[in-house]
Amino acid sequence: MTITEPTATPPATPPSPGLAPSAPAKPGKGKLRVPHVIRGRVVWGDDVEYLSRDFGVPFVTPRIDFNELITPRTEQGPAFDVPVSDIIDYLVEVAQHLDLEKNPYLQESLELTAQVGQMPRRMIENTFRRPGQFLTRQAIQFRLETTFRDPRMLDGWVAHTDPHGRTTRIRAFPPRLVHMLAGNSPSAAMTSIADAALVKAINVFKLPSADPFTAVAVLRTMADIDPDHPVLRSMSAVYWRGGDAKIENVLYRAQYFDKIIGWGGGAAINNIIKYTGPGFHLVAFDPKVSMAVIGREALADDETMRRVAELAAADATAYNQDACLAPRHIAVECDADDADELARLDRFCALLRERLNVDREFASAIGPATPSEIREAVDGMRFLEPEYRIWGEYDGSGLVVRSPEPVDFHPTNKTVNIIPVASLTEATRFANVATQTVGVYPPERKAEIRDLLATAGVQRVVRLGSAMTGTMGNPHDGMYPLHRFVNWVADDDA
Template structure:
């Protein structure tokens, strides 16, 4: 039976249901069809005309998100149930993976304290987006950039949710371009806003659509020209497209392709170490930038670690089964296994290609089919690992045991690692941490300063700033500290 899913366009918080709209058909990785409306000039006009004055304070913003999150928290919420079903039927997620994705959406929306702390840590103050606050010799306020265009990737649905939440917390409008690999997440999220309050300011600030980079992009270029800030996610080609079509005077936040690894430093608790590393391999089936692809083991008990890693990967095959793999992906997995066997590497493989452990020399790397395939390298010291830490390439280094991260972190940071986490925590971006070397919310606002008048004395100059008098009497140097 042919299964076809229609995913509507949303403009200004309103679902567009024109029956005459031209349709684009996508075939997803399990050969099922998704129909998406093609944007036309009337859609672009509507997007340009949207001007929502967001006068909400941060408390009101967070409370709205929390209300939406409470719906996602309920396993009976129809939008959540449909979303889980779509991830399974069209993206090939296992039931456990799909449910976990929905659970994380609920977690992100319901974590009120975290939402407040994200603003405080990134912008330096909870109040700076609501009011003028004194800083130094000025009053400063952070204003939203305006129209934020989000070019989402499909490999990690939660990255799109995070992107949208950051824009909402800074009171920006959102124009969201979904990925062909995941046309569901953004639409499900914004539809849940509509469910809660269709006339809410935040809901009316949201638009979701799809366009293909390979087709006529005259209309997408108009949309891009209206951007006040662009947030681009994805691989090299996606980032290049975003850079090419973002106006030269507009900020662009680039979350491009990165790689990550694990360091296992002679652990005493082999079960704890292997469990954490297994999680970092299995989450998103290594599709995420933070996913471990290489393990560097320091110590003399490598065989024991690999034995335990095998047990933990087998456990994860049960508690968080892999998603659907098409013929090409299975073939790439098999080819990698055969190549490594031919090279004389030690190979261990799970049933039904559920995982692959390859023990190889430090300077030897084969193909990486992802899909829970990992290379293990035996080293003596951190200095042997450092050449494989590269600026703008290495995102996350997970370390076990955690105490070892303190002796490694200075050198890891110097060589270019952007995140250092405990093994088993690579998918949890802690509040206060940077993301790809930046504080994203700072790029979603414009800082405006009202600077104090001449009568305001400073720490260094305890008299009024009378510049004309200084010139007339040639006494400027008297006031130099």
């Protein structure tokens, strides 16, 4: 296959196997080096310079060579004939090597990611300690059994007979995927690599500028285990600036790939949509926001208010509220015309503000400062008391805003909007198709509103305080992702 678009100068000699980092992280002039992985082979180069999203830190990468990157349609992927059981064995082995204390690639990624992104170093460390929790044999097998009616369809053609006695053979065929990785958590890269392996896909991972290091660190670890493993050879990881038509006009074509797996903000997803069409589809993990709904039981007494405030804060501060599942609006069942009930709601708001200012596994007591647009909006509300009330400061320690309707700005950086509602049913009108997770207190009242929430477009209803906790095998963003990744093909004998 020959692609006529400009290609790179010959890549540098790939690093030799071994756990020692194979090139300096920083070349001259303070620019970080981001290697590419091309079909399992690490490639270094200083051909193109970029700036990271959060802090504008310069980094350099090799130039993309399309002829090296793209696998022709005439070739099956390297992992095509590898049994899923062997892939599970391999992923479990990889997870054992993703030990931050022993893995220099993760250690290097930790230091570099802390330089280019807003996530605090301690939270990155905690994230790097998680692979062993979701890359266990039991977790992977349970997920496959839940997602696929018969996981054997990942390995070959499985026969089924319909009520008329007609037989067909179905296969979950390995796809060709471009993954636009999320940059708000290193765990997204680890999960995406595991998912890509399980469906035996040919993969190109687009590295995010907020973290161009984690995916490469995982792939380099895989190379140390077995540089010729078919799963590794089916994977490439490269960086380009999102929206660069010179790259995307080539890659985003049905002649090369089946689907793009899109994580990212609205602008990034909208940019991808213009490339979709027959034979090239988008599986979108759309930008989402979350909320919480709290019954008046939470205001019963001071002890209960403290406990519920802690549950709400634990959810709202997930990744310093940068996670999709972190609630930004919390509707609380309360009669706003009753002075006593409103006073108890205000007491709850004050307690919530205190609990926002706490160090947690995936939250900082002091996070990034409140954005200027939120400060300006909140300053204007201070003249509208008592209908509006504010607790907290703009220093990243937490801000709570009580208002009669949801505020018209996007709460972020540990900013929580409290809205009194007459009933939990009334609170469901704040949900829409962009609402991912809704935490409910008390949990036994979820049944009252879950159908209304789902009708509005909500994808997940949880106990308040458990937004970061998920049951294995659940759908994500309204789908079973692996089911969407594969190409479903039938060999029909009718």
